[in-house]
Amino acid sequence: MALPKVGWIGLGIMGKPMVRNLLNAGYPLVVWNRSRPAVDLAASWGATPANSAKEVAEQCEIVVTMVPDSPDVQQVVLGPNGIYEGIRPGSVYVDMSTISPMVTKRIAAKLAEKGVQMLDAPVSGGDIGAQRGTLSIMVGGPREAFERCLPLFQILGENIVHAGEENGLGQFVKLCNQTACGLNLLAMVESIALGAKAGLDLEKMLAAITKGAAGSWMLSNLGPKVIAGDWEPGFMVKLQQKDLRLVLEAAASLGLPLPGTALVHQLFRVVEAAGLGEKGTQALAHALERMGNFKIHPDEG
Amino acid sequence: MALPKVGWIGLGIMGKPMVRNLLNAGYPLVVWNRSRPAVDLAASWGATPANSAKEVAEQCEIVVTMVPDSPDVQQVVLGPNGIYEGIRPGSVYVDMSTISPMVTKRIAAKLAEKGVQMLDAPVSGGDIGAQRGTLSIMVGGPREAFERCLPLFQILGENIVHAGEENGLGQFVKLCNQTACGLNLLAMVESIALGAKAGLDLEKMLAAITKGAAGSWMLSNLGPKVIAGDWEPGFMVKLQQKDLRLVLEAAASLGLPLPGTALVHQLFRVVEAAGLGEKGTQALAHALERMGNFKIHPDEG
Numbered sequence: 079m080a081l082p083k084v085g086w087i088g089l090g091i092m093g094k095p096m097v098r099n100l101l102n103a104g105y106p107l108v109v110w111n112r113s114r115p116a117v118d119l120a121a122s123w124g125a126t127p128a129n130s131a132k133e134v135a136e137q138c139e140i141v142v143t144m145v146p147d148s149p150d151v152q153q154v155v156l157g158p159n160g161i162y163e164g165i166r167p168g169s170v171y172v173d174m175s176t177i178s179p180m181v182t183k184r185i186a187a188k189l190a191e192k193g194v195q196m197l198d199a200p201v202s203g204g205d206i207g208a209q210r211g212t213l214s215i216m217v218g219g220p221r222e223a224f225e226r227c228l229p230l231f232q233i234l235g236e237n238i239v240h241a242g243e244e245n246g247l248g249q250f251v252k253l254c255n256q257t258a259c260g261l262n263l264l265a266m267v268e269s270i271a272l273g274a275k276a277g278l279d280l281e282k283m284l285a286a287i288t289k290g291a292a293g294s295w296m297l298s299n300l301g302p303k304v305i306a307g308d309w310e311p312g313f314m315v316k317l318q319q320k321d322l323r324l325v326l327e328a329a330a331s332l333g334l335p336l337p338g339t340a341l342v343h344q345l346f347r348v349v350e351a352a353g354l355g356e357k358g359t360q361a362l363a364h365a366l367e368r369m370g371n372f373k374i375h376p377d378e379g
Numbered sequence: 380m381a382l383p384k385v386g387w388i389g390l391g392i393m394g395k396p397m398v399r400n401l402l403n404a405g406y407p408l409v410v411w412n413r414s415r416p417a418v419d420l421a422a423s424w425g426a427t428p429a430n431s432a433k434e435v436a437e438q439c440e441i442v443v444t445m446v447p448d449s450p451d452v453q454q455v456v457l458g459p460n461g462i463y464e465g466i467r468p469g470s471v472y473v474d475m476s477t478i479s480p481m482v483t484k485r486i487a488a489k490l491a492e493k494g495v496q497m498l499d500a501p502v503s504g505g506d507i508g509a510q511r512g513t514l515s516i517m518v519g520g521p522r523e524a525f526e527r528c529l530p531l532f533q534i535l536g537e538n539i540v541h542a543g544e545e546n547g548l549g550q551f552v553k554l555c556n557q558t559a560c561g562l563n564l565l566a567m568v569e570s571i572a573l574g575a576k577a578g579l580d581l582e583k584m585l586a587a588i589t590k591g592a593a594g595s596w597m598l599s600n601l602g603p604k605v606i607a608g609d610w611e612p613g614f615m616v617k618l619q620q621k622d623l624r625l626v627l628e629a630a631a632s633l634g635l636p637l638p639g640t641a642l643v644h645q646l647f648r649v650v651e652a653a654g655l656g657e658k659g660t661q662a663l664a665h666a667l668e669r670m671g672n673f674k675i676h677p678d679e680g
Contacts, residue, residue: 237587239586242578250577257566261569265639271637272554272629279542282543283555291503291505291614293596295592295593335671336572342639
């Protein structure tokens with residue numbers, strides 16, 4: 079059976095390696111991106127370049143977006159020369175960006191008017207997961223559309239969960255993920271800050287606590303970076319902030335107080351105010367250093 | 380070589396199984412406890428009962444305490460008929476309770492006047508770890524004393540870390556552990572609260588996020604309990620609160636702001652105010668339910 083022609087919009091740090099994996103798996107791809115060099119690169123790998131999102135949608139039965147934020151998705155779907163203008167009834171639109179679940183629902187309702195099903199399918203696992211095809215993919219939307227797109231998801235990721243048939247549920251799972259990530263980050267940096275102020279050998283401290291009830295992915299993977307003074311991303315502070323904003327907006331729309339997540343969002347603002355928005359999320363440690371007027375690494379500037 | 384005679388004071392939920400493991404390993408033990416039935420039980424296992432902490436200390440070259448809090452340790456060491464009155468120069472005093480690092484330093488200084496070395500050696504792993512001999516043990520104090528007590532620690536635990544030669548450092552490692560535990564708990568319950576309010580299938584949500592960057596011991600082990608509505612301890616809210624109080628006191632003495640841990644402490648107070656101080660720490664979810672006026676399990680009372 080021939081693989082369906084897939085349209086892809088958004089060739090950033092995530093989109094590029096995902097497109098490459100699909101091309102390697104034999105999918106025919108039509109691509110568009112706001113800036114042209116990424117389109118040319120994808121074309122050099124075998125993708126067909128297009129001149130607009132509309133032009134992509136006209137040619138493909140599955141159309142995917144992977145763009146930064148809710149307004150970008152709205153623009154590329156509903157804006158002039160957008161997906162909505164080009165997409166044919168019976169096609170599936172898949173948004174793999176992390177955006178607002180409420181915006182997701184509105185876009186799905188609009189596309190339904192044209193006989194198009196939507197999946198929200200945000201991912202976690204970062205650029206490394208995108209390169210290796212090991213992303214987690216959290217999907218909301220009709221089962222039929224999910225099953226149609228599953229072979230494609232299986233090229234891109236490993237842990238693929240269909241959260242439910244309602245659009246937005248995939249986004250909500252992603253937001254639950256980011257909520258836990260944010261507070262686990264704070265757990266890691268408060269723990270290390272306390273150890274640093276107490277004069278502990280921080281490597282010994284981490285070795286003592288990582289395997290037990292205090293353990294987390296953040297402690298194991300980013301704790302050593304904080305101790306080593308390595309602030310390179312990984313996942314950037316400004317992207318974590320975008321996701322925490324989405325969490326807090328969603329929680330507000332549900333009438334749910336999330337005091338811890340609100341605090342993490344504010345503490346990351348301290349990091350951003352210090353000009354460190356493009357550092358890795360482990361730079362949350364800087365907020366504690368600044369507030370406590372100390373350095374985890376006394377030798378640092 | 381004959382095993383040293385060990386004195387043990389404190390036969391609660393932790394002390395009892397630890398004593399049993401030492402007796403099974405062949406250690407001669409002299410025991411005392413504030414209430415008598417636990418002493419009789421330990422005697423039935425082969426321990427020698429004593430009538431005071433002083434009487435224990437007179438007979439033993441290693442004296443261990445495992446009691447609830449800083450004032451209990453002060454009382455049993457420095458109070459009337461306490462360890463200080465009985466202990467002989469050259470003996471080692473080991474406090475395995477979780478108490479204030481500042482109080483620890485003061486007691487160590489007092490014992491040094493009598494030629495007695497002290498180790499602070501708090502544990503994590505709970506009553507299950509105590510029963511199985513799989514505790515993590517975080518030790519501060521002189522290397523010589525640490526090496527003398529290491530064979531005993533190896534009966535009681537698995538992950539044994541000598542944090543440094545200064546007294547209090549073991550307590551500080553434990554407090555770093557509890558800091559991370561508290562915020563990882565909040566991560567778990569805010570994430571589940573958001574999922575519940577959004578109408579997610581919470582088991583699917585946990586399956587989707589547990590293995591990635593959001594993962595933690597708390598999410599894996601206590602997340603399913605929250606979802607199942609199982610509030611039994613595990614580790615009790617009131618004990619977690621005692622440990623968070625120690626964290627915040629220690630941080631205050633170091634001039635270190637820990638806004639996340641302070642928030643967790645306040646949110647656990649909501650749980651205690653609801654009369655749930657003896658439930659497991661996963662009951663932190665109740666604070667969010669109460670504040671958001673909703674139930675994770677709509678069928679619950």
